[in-house]
Amino acid sequence: MAVIPGDGIGKEVTPWAQQALEKAAGDAASFTYENFDLGAERYLRDGQILPEEDLAAIKQTDAILLGAVGDPRIKAGILERGLLLRLRFELDQYVNLRPSKLYKGVTSPLANPGEIDFVVVREGTEGLYCGSGGAVRRDTPEEVATEVSINTAYGAERVVRYAFDLAMKRRKHVTLVHKKNVLVNAGDMWQRIVDRVAQEYPEVTHDYCHIDAATIYLVSDPQRFDVILTDNLFGDILTDEAGAVVGGVGYSASGCINAKDEYPSMFEPIHGSAPDIAGKNIANPTAAILSAAMLLRHLGFDEQADRIDAAVEADIAELGSTQRSTDEVGRDILARL
């Protein structure tokens, strides 16, 4: 197992996720851990972001536990593109799976949240994240900067299938979120693929929602969603908003999944490195711990994953509204395992 704590609060929450993983796994699985010193400190020390030998070693592992990446001392994009996104792309982690659930005991910012329980299936290897684009006449009044979203039927279809398979295990409803009235090329392709694949899943209903409308529904009617299927950028945006709606990104885990298991999948909280609260021992490790549960489930240890989920649920139900430090939350959850 590869462990990449990364930067900021990533370093504070990942040890708790690792301990929870270890304790939940018990005798059922014995993992060895390989820590990778990747992120801001490494970069500032020796200029390395993701050396080839580290990438090769990571490729040999069964799964990756990641904290968060990004540091204010380093220009935006360098670590994100060079480390986090590079891993997602190199390991072809095409399903970015992000469940949103309002736990009992968590206060949602919504007045009447009701029950919230949906999953976002975000495409993870294409779209505006592919790094295509450039600038001419940089830093002059004539500068032109472009960003190119590249979308393939191959890349879309595999996440579409994943979303419909997932829906079969849930409430059997898929909502495609895009902006097909403006992004007519990519949007049209996504819609056609969804319509075609849906025919193979007669039990699953599906509808469509523009990204702008989706941000409304997350606030006004989150119940309407079961499985949200969307592209890389829209998924990034929606899952942060969804995290806020279920009481803060401190409770939101995610998996960057290579569903064909050609490469290790990676599990991380959806929150970032949060430089503003780093080093204060106040970051909530729950999302990281829930990511460890997703990792276990991905490797087939369903029972062990359930155990973490149950410990987290019980912890939140009982103590969710109390002010606790990172370490306190970590210890409290571990004590229940």
Place this chain on the structure above:
Amino acid sequence: MAVIPGDGIGKEVTPWAQQALEKAAGDAASFTYENFDLGAERYLRDGQILPEEDLAAIKQTDAILLGAVGDPRIKAGILERGLLLRLRFELDQYVNLRPSKLYKGVTSPLANPGEIDFVVVREGTEGLYCGSGGAVRRDTPEEVATEVSINTAYGAERVVRYAFDLAMKRRKHVTLVHKKNVLVNAGDMWQRIVDRVAQEYPEVTHDYCHIDAATIYLVSDPQRFDVILTDNLFGDILTDEAGAVVGGVGYSASGCINAKDEYPSMFEPIHGSAPDIAGKNIANPTAAILSAAMLLRHLGFDEQADRIDAAVEADIAELGSTQRSTDEVGRDILARL
């Protein structure tokens, strides 16, 4: 004055906006109105979306009152790109101005909304909206679809200046929203221009926020925003979420502004044609009426605009929580003018 009711509820709310405009203007201004039959019905009748002669006539007007565009009978994008976006682009309406205010009497979906009062300055003529992109091998497993975001220093700088000017009249704070850790070319350009222009406004503070984080703050801490400055797509997304947070897009007006007054500016509610509720006389005309106020203000009739704003505020404070039809709300607001 050009009036384009458009489609769906656009047709139901625009007459009320026009009447409010007329009544508020009183003797101070005497407008003549030219109605343009543009939108779904026209397109289905004669295949025309925005004929050259209509565009030429619209260019001769002082301002445009628009309802909403889009119809489920017509493939997504045709009317939006061909009519609404074409107008924004042809008339170089580079500032898409979208105030968000929680009116007294409106119930926000947030449990503790506090006072919400910010403005989004959305770039209106560039980015992913420029219509660049295409598809190869359409409808085959090898399809590739692209969308290109084109951003220019020229286009960004003028909205940046607009945002800082606006901030000077408000609480003097500008937040740039982008995704510069992924969209490094465009994001870097925006940030550089903001940093440079900001030096001319020593009284205005400014900060930066990723689009994903911004969707969180809109729900968890909307007070932090005064003027949000962002690109075309992010502005589209944020303003719909903001509309939801202030109690529904039924209260959110917008102006597509050519701040150099080379062409008429256009005023429209931020909501769409809402086919699901069209024809039922239940759409809220408030956003359209507030758009009429923005139009008046844009033409220099501040006092008349204030009158509409005051009528709307009073109406909402007194009757905002009652169930009323489109016509009832329209009549109630008009009665106060």
